[in-house]
Amino acid sequence: MKRSLQETFAPHNACFGCGQANEKGLQIKSMVEGEHVIADWQPQRHHEAFPGILNGGIIGSLLDCHSNWSAAYFLMQQSNAKTPPCTVTAYFNVTLKRPTPSKEPVHLVATVKEIKEDRALISAKLFSQGKLCATCEGLFVAVKEGHPAFHRW
Amino acid sequence: MKRSLQETFAPHNACFGCGQANEKGLQIKSMVEGEHVIADWQPQRHHEAFPGILNGGIIGSLLDCHSNWSAAYFLMQQSNAKTPPCTVTAYFNVTLKRPTPSKEPVHLVATVKEIKEDRALISAKLFSQGKLCATCEGLFVAVKEGHPAFHRW
Numbered sequence: 001m002k003r004s005l006q007e008t009f010a011p012h013n014a015c016f017g018c019g020q021a022n023e024k025g026l027q028i029k030s031m032v033e034g035e036h037v038i039a040d041w042q043p044q045r046h047h048e049a050f051p052g053i054l055n056g057g058i059i060g061s062l063l064d065c066h067s068n069w070s071a072a073y074f075l076m077q078q079s080n081a082k083t084p085p086c087t088v089t090a091y092f093n094v095t096l097k098r099p100t101p102s103k104e105p106v107h108l109v110a111t112v113k114e115i116k117e118d119r120a121l122i123s124a125k126l127f128s129q130g131k132l133c134a135t136c137e138g139l140f141v142a143v144k145e146g147h148p149a150f151h152r153w
Numbered sequence: 154m155k156r157s158l159q160e161t162f163a164p165h166n167a168c169f170g171c172g173q174a175n176e177k178g179l180q181i182k183s184m185v186e187g188e189h190v191i192a193d194w195q196p197q198r199h200h201e202a203f204p205g206i207l208n209g210g211i212i213g214s215l216l217d218c219h220s221n222w223s224a225a226y227f228l229m230q231q232s233n234a235k236t237p238p239c240t241v242t243a244y245f246n247v248t249l250k251r252p253t254p255s256k257e258p259v260h261l262v263a264t265v266k267e268i269k270e271d272r273a274l275i276s277a278k279l280f281s282q283g284k285l286c287a288t289c290e291g292l293f294v295a296v297k298e299g300h301p302a303f304h305r306w
Contacts, residue, residue, distance in 0.1 A: 013203070014199075014201065014203070014204075015201070015202045015203060015208055016199060016200050016201065016202065016208035016210060016211055017202075017208060017210045022199055023199075024177075024199035025199060026210075046167075046169060046175055046176075046177035046178060047169050048167065048168070048169065049168045049169065049170075049241075049302070049305070050166070050167070050168060050301070050302060050305040051167075052301070053301055053302070055168055055169035055170060055214070056217050056241075056242045056245070057169060057170045057179075057210070057211075057213055057214025057215070057217045057218060058169055058210075058214065060210055060213040060214065060217065060245070060247070061208070061210025061211065061213065061214060062210070064209050064210045064213065065210060088202075088209075088249070088252075089209045089249050090248070090249060091246065091247060091248040091249065092209070092213065092246075092247055093244065093245075093246040093247070094213070094244060094245055094246070094247075095243070095244040096241070096242050096243060096244065099241075099301050099302070148203070148205065148206055148252050149202070149203060149206070149252070152202070152203040
């Protein structure tokens with residue numbers, strides 16, 4: 001896969017975390033790599049908690065949107081569909097292991113822990129310069145027609 | 154209390170979620186109200202997940218920073234200090250109960266569930282137009298001298 005999931009399936013999406021069309025957003029690009037979904041992302045100054053260190057809320061935003069797209073991808077793969085279902089977050093639990101530097105890019109890695117017909121439990125990790133800085137476990141659910149997110153991508 | 158905790162104790166802080174000096178940040182203002190710490194915050198267009206609905210990562214950012222300031226306040230109160238200790242997030246667990254409208258302000262309410270000498274477990278809720286949209290439980294720890302966050306406010 002050479003293009004990200006977002007660029008491939010939702011190029012006009014304006015979500016704060018993953019919308020490629022949101023100029024003020026994080027614009028994460030999640031790439032499939034075997035059994036993992038990965039992303040690299042460079043923080044900017046206004047994403048910091050204090051000088052040199054990335055804010056935990058931004059870390060949560062990155063992990064939430066990256067995990068949500070990972071869930072959408074794994075659900076698409078499971079059902080042999082051509083496009084991913086529109087998924088939303090049920091919950092996400094973020095643990096901050098150590099301060100995350102803001103100068104270097106962060107590296108995200110997500111895997112599927114459990115999958116059912118309409119939902120996936122995703123485990124994700126955030127690294128900086130090879131060190132594990134944060135972890136996340138989240139549940140993401142494919143919505144049905146009638147839900148406001150049904151046409152989100 | 155007429156001024157927020159952030160304006161009172163950290164007017165020059167530039168944190169993405171709670172820094173009053175971060176023009177591109179969320180600039181939340183947490184106010185003490187009896188046994189609670191509350192905040193009201195108006196989303197902007199680029200904070201959305203999709204049209205009309207607030208992004209879950211932003212919801213997590215609001216709850217994380219608001220809870221962190223609540224912990225700092227309760228720890229200050231417990232020790233009869235004049236200024237709050239610098240606290241950081243150990244973990245925060247966010248549950249999204251229903252889509253959160255982005256047009257109206259959101260209302261945050263935090264309370265302390267458990268407090269020790271150097272840490273507080275905070276429970277927080279996010280409401281929109283009186284409806285509970287998200288909940289958060291997080292652990293926030295006062296850092297010691299030598300930690301990069303020791304002088305964050």
